[in-house]
Amino acid sequence: MAREPLTPKGGAKIADVARAAGVSIMTVSRALRGVEGVSMAKRDEIIALARELRYSPSSLAGSLAAAHSNLIGVSVPTLDDAVFSEIFETMRNAFLRSGFQTVFDTTDYATHREEEWVERMIAWRPAGIVLSGVDHSPRTKRMLLRSSIPTLEIWSHAQDPIDLCVGIDHFAAGYEMGQYLTGLGYKRPAYIGPRAVYDVRAQQRLDGLKSAFAEMGCTVDPCIRMAPPLSFEGGRLGMQRLLEGTLNPPDVSSILNDHMAFGALMECEARGISIPKDMGVVGFNGLRLNSVLNRRITTTVTPRAQMGERAASLLIAKISKAATVNTIKLPVKIVPGETSRDLQE
Amino acid sequence: MAREPLTPKGGAKIADVARAAGVSIMTVSRALRGVEGVSMAKRDEIIALARELRYSPSSLAGSLAAAHSNLIGVSVPTLDDAVFSEIFETMRNAFLRSGFQTVFDTTDYATHREEEWVERMIAWRPAGIVLSGVDHSPRTKRMLLRSSIPTLEIWSHAQDPIDLCVGIDHFAAGYEMGQYLTGLGYKRPAYIGPRAVYDVRAQQRLDGLKSAFAEMGCTVDPCIRMAPPLSFEGGRLGMQRLLEGTLNPPDVSSILNDHMAFGALMECEARGISIPKDMGVVGFNGLRLNSVLNRRITTTVTPRAQMGERAASLLIAKISKAATVNTIKLPVKIVPGETSRDLQE
DNA sequence: CTGTTAGCGCTTTCAC
DNA sequence: GTGAAAGCGCTAACAG
Numbered sequence: 001m002a003r004e005p006l007t008p009k010g011g012a013k014i015a016d017v018a019r020a021a022g023v024s025i026m027t028v029s030r031a032l033r034g035v036e037g038v039s040m041a042k043r044d045e046i047i048a049l050a051r052e053l054r055y056s057p058s059s060l061a062g063s064l065a066a067a068h069s070n071l072i073g074v075s076v077p078t079l080d081d082a083v084f085s086e087i088f089e090t091m092r093n094a095f096l097r098s099g100f101q102t103v104f105d106t107t108d109y110a111t112h113r114e115e116e117w118v119e120r121m122i123a124w125r126p127a128g129i130v131l132s133g134v135d136h137s138p139r140t141k142r143m144l145l146r147s148s149i150p151t152l153e154i155w156s157h158a159q160d161p162i163d164l165c166v167g168i169d170h171f172a173a174g175y176e177m178g179q180y181l182t183g184l185g186y187k188r189p190a191y192i193g194p195r196a197v198y199d200v201r202a203q204q205r206l207d208g209l210k211s212a213f214a215e216m217g218c219t220v221d222p223c224i225r226m227a228p229p230l231s232f233e234g235g236r237l238g239m240q241r242l243l244e245g246t247l248n249p250p251d252v253s254s255i256l257n258d259h260m261a262f263g264a265l266m267e268c269e270a271r272g273i274s275i276p277k278d279m280g281v282v283g284f285n286g287l288r289l290n291s292v293l294n295r296r297i298t299t300t301v302t303p304r305a306q307m308g309e310r311a312a313s314l315l316i317a318k319i320s321k322a323a324t325v326n327t328i329k330l331p332v333k334i335v336p337g338e339t340s341r342d343l344q345e
Numbered sequence: 346m347a348r349e350p351l352t353p354k355g356g357a358k359i360a361d362v363a364r365a366a367g368v369s370i371m372t373v374s375r376a377l378r379g380v381e382g383v384s385m386a387k388r389d390e391i392i393a394l395a396r397e398l399r400y401s402p403s404s405l406a407g408s409l410a411a412a413h414s415n416l417i418g419v420s421v422p423t424l425d426d427a428v429f430s431e432i433f434e435t436m437r438n439a440f441l442r443s444g445f446q447t448v449f450d451t452t453d454y455a456t457h458r459e460e461e462w463v464e465r466m467i468a469w470r471p472a473g474i475v476l477s478g479v480d481h482s483p484r485t486k487r488m489l490l491r492s493s494i495p496t497l498e499i500w501s502h503a504q505d506p507i508d509l510c511v512g513i514d515h516f517a518a519g520y521e522m523g524q525y526l527t528g529l530g531y532k533r534p535a536y537i538g539p540r541a542v543y544d545v546r547a548q549q550r551l552d553g554l555k556s557a558f559a560e561m562g563c564t565v566d567p568c569i570r571m572a573p574p575l576s577f578e579g580g581r582l583g584m585q586r587l588l589e590g591t592l593n594p595p596d597v598s599s600i601l602n603d604h605m606a607f608g609a610l611m612e613c614e615a616r617g618i619s620i621p622k623d624m625g626v627v628g629f630n631g632l633r634l635n636s637v638l639n640r641r642i643t644t645t646v647t648p649r650a651q652m653g654e655r656a657a658s659l660l661i662a663k664i665s666k667a668a669t670v671n672t673i674k675l676p677v678k679i680v681p682g683e684t685s686r687d688l689q690e
Numbered sequence: 691c692t693g694t695t696a697g698c699g700c701t702t703t704c705a706c
Numbered sequence: 707g708t709g710a711a712a713g714c715g716c717t718a719a720c721a722g
Contacts, residue, residue: 011491011492013699013700014699014700015699015700023708023709024708024709024710025699025700025701025709025710026701026702026708026709026710027707027708027709029700029701030701030707030708033701036707037707037708038707038708039707039708042707042708054491056464056467056468056488056492057468057699057700058409058468058470058698058699058700059465059468059469059470060405060408060409060414060469060470060698060699060700061409061698061699061700061701061714062468062699062700062701063405063700063714064403064405064406064409064698064699064700064701064714064715064716065699065700065701065702065713065714066700066701066702066714067701067702067714069405078434079424079430079433079434080430080434085424085425085430088424089423089424089425089451092450092451096450101448101450101465102448102449102450103446103447103448103449104447104448104449105437105441105446105447106434106437119401120404120446122401123401123402123403123404124404124405125403125404125405143401146356146399147356147401229633231633232633232634232636232637233633233636233637235637236637259634262634262637263637266637266638266639267637269639270639288574288576288577288578289577289604289607289634291577291578292577292578292580292581292607292608292611292612293611294611294614294615358715358716359715359716360715360716368692368693369692369693369694370693370715370716370717371692371693371694371717371718372691372692372693374716374717375691375692375717378717381691382691382692383691383692384691384692387691387692402715402716403714403715403716405714405715405716406698406714406715406716406717407715407716407717408698408716409698409699409700409714409715409716409717410697410698410715410716410717410718411698411716411717411718412698412717412718
């Protein structure tokens with residue numbers, strides 16, 4: 001057994017601390033974990049000694065022996081989108097407060113990447129797993145279900161959650177925006193977004209939008225499909241494509257998110273198209289950028305921070321086997337800006 | 346020993362697979378890890394059997410026994426800043442390609458949070474650790490040094506790296522921008538950024554800027570110090586404060602990053618201040634937003650993707666004990682936009 | 691190519 | 707309050 005010891009530079013192990021303190025290994029273990037059953041005096045002495053010996057407990061050994069870890073795995077499609085970095089940040093903070101360590105990966109909206117990640121993650125026996133943004137492969141679902149690891153889906157209010165779910169109703173959000181726009185008198189909407197397979201939630205919103213317009217006998221056309229990154233540049237490029245591809249521009253453009261919508265506005269500005277006079281533009285999410293614009297983009301504000309908060313507490317509750325609901329649906333809010341107007345006026 | 350087994354739902358362990366295959370545990374271990382020393386036939390059979398039994402290997406047990414894990418810990422100050430999410434994303438991808446799993450946390454620029462994170466991280470005996478954006482506490486350095494875990498500092502070109510380092514020279518970057526601006530004839534610069542203690546790198550850039558202006562007998566004043574989030578809103582608010590606090594506005598404002606600079610531009614627009622006629626504005630980083638603006642912000646482009654790439658390969662090289670350099674300094678590039686002009690013309 | 695032995699560093703259980 | 711024994715699930719080392 002001549003292999004290098006796992007502990008840094010052959011650093012102190014629990015046995016070394018025990019020897020130094022003249023107590024058993026178990027007493028050290030209890031003292032360091034703050035578990036009942038050690039006299040105050042001994043505890044303090046042991047803690048001081050451990051520090052002196054620069055003892056660093058091995059989470060690997062600890063979790064293996066204890067049959068549970070404090071790891072929580074979180075998967076998001078991308079950090080490129082401000083939405084997911086906000087949701088993620090809130091969750092991570094909440095988990096940290098409860099003593100959990102977040103392990104994390106991005107999937108680029110690819111279900112097979114998510115599947116591989118779930119498999120790797122399960123191998124670490126985490127306390128919980130959070131999935132977001134994409135639909136999951138059947139194998140992903142199966143693995144998760146069998147693992148009996150508490151699992152939470154965030155962002156979309158799933159109709160058929162694996163376990164727990166916190167999110168918004170994307171179809172309804174799209175529908176509401178559609179109603180708002182038809183209410184203003186818009187009749188020839190266009191759409192700029194990702195390819196359908198790429199982002200299921202976006203597609204659900206588009207379906208909602210279409211549905212609302214269909215009630216007024218209108219179709220959403222054209223639907224410009226962009227490749228990632230779906231941010232500023234994608235929006236500008238999308239609008240360029242939209243305008244160049246038609247002789248009869250739409251009266252309103254619904255765009256995947258506020259950042260893309262901003263890019264689109266820049267393209268309009270460059271072409272001398274006046275918004276909202278010549279065309280309406282609406283985004284999605286209510287991102288921070290919007291708050292500094294002198295002419296704000298009409299958008300649907302999503303409750304990202306709240307979502308992260310609620311998701312974290314729901315998952316933590318489940319991990320500690322507290323009884324709770326399984327599903328939370330959060331509301332969105334349409335916030336009119338100066339990129340749309342009432343056509344009847 | 347009546348505790349619940351760690352394996353999901355009492356799932357199969359390596360011994361179960363061995364029994365089913367009629368071979369020893371070691372043969373299964375070798376077959377599943379793809380290690381030399383198992384006949385093709387047996388290997389395929391074992392793999393099929395493992396799949397059938399839904400065997401999920403425990404990374405906990407595996408890493409403990411093997412005395413190393415495939416975890417890499419990465420700490421960034423914040424994901425709010427597009428810069429760090431880009432660097433992080435590139436690194437994470439590179440690590441993944443090499444079979445490493447990224448564990449991650451944000452520190453909000455707080456050295457004590459970084460210190461706590463490093464302590465937790467070391468407990469997992471990761472293959473490597475990446476630190477970014479902040480100066481480290483003495484205890485953080487000591488822990489890392491003693492742990493003998495390969496450590497890489499990214500973003501800043503540290504003068505005294507713990508181990509490996511990939512970054513830019515922030516002082517030089519600030520100085521270069523200062524020279525560029527004095528060259529254009531600017532004489533009364535102002536600055537909008539974070540508090541000095543908050544972000545050491547930003548302070549270094551400011552020092553460089555000051556230094557260049559000092560050579561022309563000019564001082565950078567006022568320096569507006571904002572609290573986070575240092576994004577769009579912070580920039581707008583900062584410019585508001587700057588303009589309201591003086592009767593004699595600066596001839597150029599150097600702003601922490603492009604997003605803040607954009608916010609500042611919005612404030613100028615609202616007040617009827619024409620940029621660059623009445624005042625110059627420069628940002629930092631060359632963020633994506635800039636690429637869609639019709640009037641781009643003069644900025645310093647930083648090589649984020651390259652930084653992440655180089656950092657990952659350097660750390661991986663060190664982990665596999667390949668000989669390499671310890672430090673890489675990357676160049677930045679000033680890209681003039683339409684928010685500054687030559688005052689001599 | 692395959693198996694046996696001896697742990698990795700810690701926590702559980704149970705006895706004192 | 708404290709300790710001894712018995713693993714957690716896996717891999718390194720060595721012997722065939």
